[in-house]
Structures are given as structure tokens and as C-alpha cells.
Amino acid sequence: MRPDVLNRGYRPGTKVLFAVIRLFSGHPVPDAARLVFYRPDFYGSLAKEFTHEAMRGPSAWSVADRELMAAYVSQVNDSAFCIGAHSATAGQAYQDGPKVAAVLADLESAPVEDGLRATLRMLGKLTRESKLSAEDMRQVLAAGVSREQIQDALAVCAAFSTTNRLADAFGFQVVSPEGFEAGAKYLLKRGYR
Amino acid sequence: MQTEDSKRAAYRALEDRIVNGAGQSSPEQRARAFGNAGLAPPLDGLIDQVATRPTQVTDADFAAAQAAGFSEDQLFELVICAAVGQSARLYDAGLAALADAVAKEGDG
Numbered sequence: 321m322r323p324d325v326l327n328r329g330y331r332p333g334t335k336v337l338f339a340v341i342r343l344f345s346g347h348p349v350p351d352a353a354r355l356v357f358y359r360p361d362f363y364g365s366l367a368k369e370f371t372h373e374a375m376r377g378p379s380a381w382s383v384a385d386r387e388l389m390a391a392y393v394s395q396v397n398d399s400a401f402c403i404g405a406h407s408a409t410a411g412q413a414y415q416d417g418p419k420v421a422a423v424l425a426d427l428e429s430a431p432v433e434d435g436l437r438a439t440l441r442m443l444g445k446l447t448r449e450s451k452l453s454a455e456d457m458r459q460v461l462a463a464g465v466s467r468e469q470i471q472d473a474l475a476v477c478a479a480f481s482t483t484n485r486l487a488d489a490f491g492f493q494v495v496s497p498e499g500f501e502a503g504a505k506y507l508l509k510r511g512y513r
Numbered sequence: 514m515q516t517e518d519s520k521r522a523a524y525r526a527l528e529d530r531i532v533n534g535a536g537q538s539s540p541e542q543r544a545r546a547f548g549n550a551g552l553a554p555p556l557d558g559l560i561d562q563v564a565t566r567p568t569q570v571t572d573a574d575f576a577a578a579q580a581a582g583f584s585e586d587q588l589f590e591l592v593i594c595a596a597v598g599q600s601a602r603l604y605d606a607g608l609a610a611l612a613d614a615v616a617k618e619g620d621g
Contacts, residue, residue: 322575323585359586362536363593366527373523398568442607451606457614468518470611475520478604485596488567 321351321490326358345506347499351492352405352483367482372512374475381472383508384413385436388420389476392440395424396447399484401492406480408497409504438463439470443477521608528601531594538587546591547598555581556591563595 321327330338334357338349356364375386387410394402407424411417422430427440438460446452460470486492495503517525532543545551549564555577562570578588 322572323579323588325585325589329585358589362534362590363527363531366523366530370520370523370527373520377520446603446607450603452610454610454613454617457610458617461614461618467611467615471518471520471608474604474607474611475518475524477607478524478600481600481603482596485563485567485599486593489563489570489592489596491570491572 321355321492326351326355326490330354330357345502347495347502350401350405350495350499350503351490352401352487353503355486355490355492368513370475371479371483374472374479376511379472380466380469382413384410386472386476387413387507388423388432388436389440389443389473390480391420392423392427393443393447393477393480394484396444397481397484397488399487400494401487402480402484404494404497404500405503405507408500409507412501412504412508435460435463435465435469439465439473442470443473446474446477447481521604524601524604528597531590531597536590537584538590542587543590543594546594547601549595549598556583559588560591560595563592564599567596 337357338354341349356368358364375390376383379386381389387406391403391406391410394406403424407417407420410420414420419431423432423440427437427444430437432440442452442456442460445456457470461467465473528547532547533540536543538546542552546556546560549560552560555574559570559574559578562574575588579585583591
């Protein structure tokens with residue numbers, strides 16, 4: 321990662337923790353997980369709390385749907401680390417990797433419900449254009465999505481708008497497909513806290 | 514005015530911490546990075562890239578900011594402020610469009 325302090329600036333106890341995780345999982349701790357351990361009082365603690373609430377907190381959206389939103393927003397942002405991490409997590413959560421791949425390849429023809437498709441379309445537009453109209457939202461509501469579900473989807477979008485930017489600015493290392501699958505398993509078991 | 518939902522409130526707590534809490538850069542610098550406005554070169558270029566074209570950030574952008582006197586920890590803070598600031602604007606744009614759509618539905 322850059323700046324270099326994100327590679328070497330951790331407390332001794334944190335460095336030991338990273339080594340233990342690597343030993344037992346067989347994979348290095350992904351940069352997304354390392355970042356929140358760096359000066360956690362500044363960013364990591366509150367960022368984890370928000371992301372966990374957005375991704376695992378109460379919502380009419382399933383965990384799988386929210387992980388798919390994370391993968392989709394990451395793809396619109398062209399953020400390689402997060403696309404890999406969250407397409408793996410959504411694929412495991414749905415137990416259907418091809419469904420996730422189909423959404424990322426072509427949202428309009430992918431086999432998802434109309435409400436989820438309309439929501440992903442809206443998140444994509446917000447991410448690309450940084451603005452939305454009332455008409456854009458009316459179309460999502462007309463697809464049967466509730467106001468609370470839209471708020472929840474916007475929270476997922478905010479979490480990944482942030483993480484995508486940090487992944488690319490700080491230069492998160494893209495890991496192997498096996499590494500992403502291992503990370504996905506952890507995220508489904510433990511969440512983001 | 515509608516009460517803020519709990520997720521938006523949690524994000525606002527993060528915004529408040531990174532801009533107004535303790536740090537190695539000044540709260541004024543962090544507020545400018547958050548708003549992507551009012552920063553001098555070369556930091557302005559790095560911050561604008563984080564906000565609007567993050568995949569184009571390079572090692573050279575960090576090196577230029579460090580050569581201008583910013584420490585690694587200050588850049589850590591300012592990059593986070595830029596990322597969270599842009600995301601907060603997107604979040605609010607989405608919520609405002611939603612509020613507008615719901616208000617219009619109520620009218621109809």
C-alpha cells in the first residue's frame with residue numbers, strides 16, 4: 321500500500337495478529353482488513369461500525385443482495401480489489417456465482433428480480449453521474465422497492481464509494497481468487513466489525 | 514424535517530470524527546480535503562483524483578505531496594477525508610432524490 325506507513329506502521333500486537341491470521345488461514349490479511357487496523361481511532365473503528373450496519377444490519381435486503389450491490393458499485397467504479405472481494409462474497413452468499421457474474425456482465429439481462437435490478441440501475445447512475453432525480457427514484461419505488469430499502473441501498477453505496485476510493489488511492493493489492501474466496505467466507509461468518 | 518435514518522447517522526459520525534477530531538493535519542485542511550475545494554497544488558491534484566478519478570492515483574501523486582511537506586500520516590488522513598467527503602455527497606444526493614420522489618408521490 322501507499323504511503324508506506326500503511327505497510328509498516330502497525331502496533332506490535334497488530335503485526336502479531338496479522339501473522340497469526342496468515343498462519344491459520346494460509347492467506348495474507350487483505351489490505352482492506354489491514355487498513356482499518358491503522359490508527360483505528362481515526363478511521364477504522366467508525367468505518368467498520370458503519371459498514372457492518374450497512375452490510376449486516378437490519379434490512380429487507382438479504383446479505384447476498386447487499387454484497388451484490390457492493391460488487392456492482394465497485395464495478396462501476398472500476399475498483400479491482402473490491403470487485404474481486406465482493407463478487408466472491410455475493411457468489412457464496414447466493415450460492416450462485418454465475419448469477420453474480422451475469423449481473424456484472426449485463427444488468428439488464430441478468431436473472432434478478434425487477435426491484436433489485438431497478439435498485440442496482442439507480443446505484444449505477446448515482447455512482448457514474450454523482451446525481452439522481454426524483455424520477456430516477458420514482459422508477460425504483462414503482463418496481464416495488466420500499467423507501468427503507470432505498471435508504472439501505474444508499475448506505476451500501478456510501479460504504480463502497482468510500483472503500484473503492486481508498487482501495488485505489490492507497491493501492492490495495494489484488495489477491496488470488498483463492499484469497500478472495502477465503503476473505504468472502506470470513507465476511508459471511510463474521511461481518512465487517 | 515424527516516429524522517435521519519440510523520445508517521446515515523452512523524456515516525455522519527464517521528464524517529465528524531475524521532474532519533473535526535484529533536489528527537496530524539489541521540481540521541481546516543481536512544475540511545478542505547473533505548469538500549475537495551480550496552487546497553493548493555500539488556495536494557489539490559491528489560485530493561481531486563481521490564474524489565473523482567481514484568483509479569488514476571499514482572505513487573508520483575503521493576511523492577509530490579510529500580515533497581511539498583506533507584507527512585505520510587497527514588496524507589493518510591487527507592485521502593480518507595477526500596474519499597468520505599465525496600461519498601457523503603453521493604449519499605446525500607441519493608437521499609434528497611428519494612425525499613423528493615416520496616414528497617411528489619404524496620402530492621399525487
